[in-house]
Amino acid sequence: DQQVKQNSPSLSVQEGRISILNCDYTNSMFDYFLWYKKYPAEGPTFLISISSIKDKNEDGRFTVFLNKSAKHLSLHIVPSQPGDSAVYFCAARSFYGQNFVFGPGTRLSVLP
Amino acid sequence: SQTIHQWPATLVQPVGSPLSLECTVEGTSNPNLYWYRQAAGRGLQLLFYSVGIGQISSEVPQNLSASRPQDRQFILSSKKLLLSDSGFYLCAWRVGVGPQHFGDGTRLSIL
Numbered sequence: 036d037q038q039v040k041q042n043s044p045s046l047s048v049q050e051g052r053i054s055i056l057n058c059d060y061t062n063s064m065f066d067y068f069l070w071y072k073k074y075p076a077e078g079p080t081f082l083i084s085i086s087s088i089k090d091k092n093e094d095g096r097f098t099v100f101l102n103k104s105a106k107h108l109s110l111h112i113v114p115s116q117p118g119d120s121a122v123y124f125c126a127a128r129s130f131y132g133q134n135f136v137f138g139p140g141t142r143l144s145v146l147p
Numbered sequence: 148s149q150t151i152h153q154w155p156a157t158l159v160q161p162v163g164s165p166l167s168l169e170c171t172v173e174g175t176s177n178p179n180l181y182w183y184r185q186a187a188g189r190g191l192q193l194l195f196y197s198v199g200i201g202q203i204s205s206e207v208p209q210n211l212s213a214s215r216p217q218d219r220q221f222i223l224s225s226k227k228l229l230l231s232d233s234g235f236y237l238c239a240w241r242v243g244v245g246p247q248h249f250g251d252g253t254r255l256s257i258l
Binding site: 041067069071076077078079080081084124133134135137138139140 | 179181190191193235239245252
């Protein structure tokens with residue numbers, strides 16, 4: 036049973052446009068969410084996080100939105116750049132949980 | 148600043164051979180340590196985590212084991228590798244309630 040889902044395996048976006056990556060979760064106990072970016076043959080790099088007391092967190096070109104009632108979060112990248120091409124993982128953890136649960140990832144391709 | 152080292156970066160092993168992957172963290176004390184596997188085209192699967200020396204929790208039954216002989220050292224082992232053990236293995240650390248930080252991984256191919 037997948038507790039964290041990323042239903043789009045891949046996404047292509049034109050350079051300069053907005054990229055929107057989506058993530059859905061099923062466990063209502065999750066209260067802390069993260070996005071990671073991963074290049075081939077490298078470990079994931081932490082991008083941005085959000086706790087359940089917020090519905091938006093922004094860091095430069097990256098914004099994460101959380102809709103607790105829908106159990107949905109999204110990562111917006113504006114403007115998208117070719118260097119953003121990577122696999123993006125969504126992860127979630129509950130307050131009492133020791134570990135993060137990762138989604139399967141979405142491969143973003145930003146076309147020049 | 149904290150750094151995490153994993154080695155080797157790539158490894159090719161025959162079926163039935165043993166395995167030892169090592170991970171060390173520098174610049175922090177008493178981290179939580181994690182081993183993940185990413186199979187081809189799949190997400191990150193948590194294999195083991197450790198909250199202290201000698202304390203190992205296993206998330207999935209499998210052919211692998213983990214040990215933590217020192218505070219900042221985490222080892223992934225197998226006595227006899229299977230074809231299904233192929234994948235990309237990642238070590239990660241975390242302190243407090245923040246995000247996990249990953250090493251660059253080991254690409255393991257079983258022949």
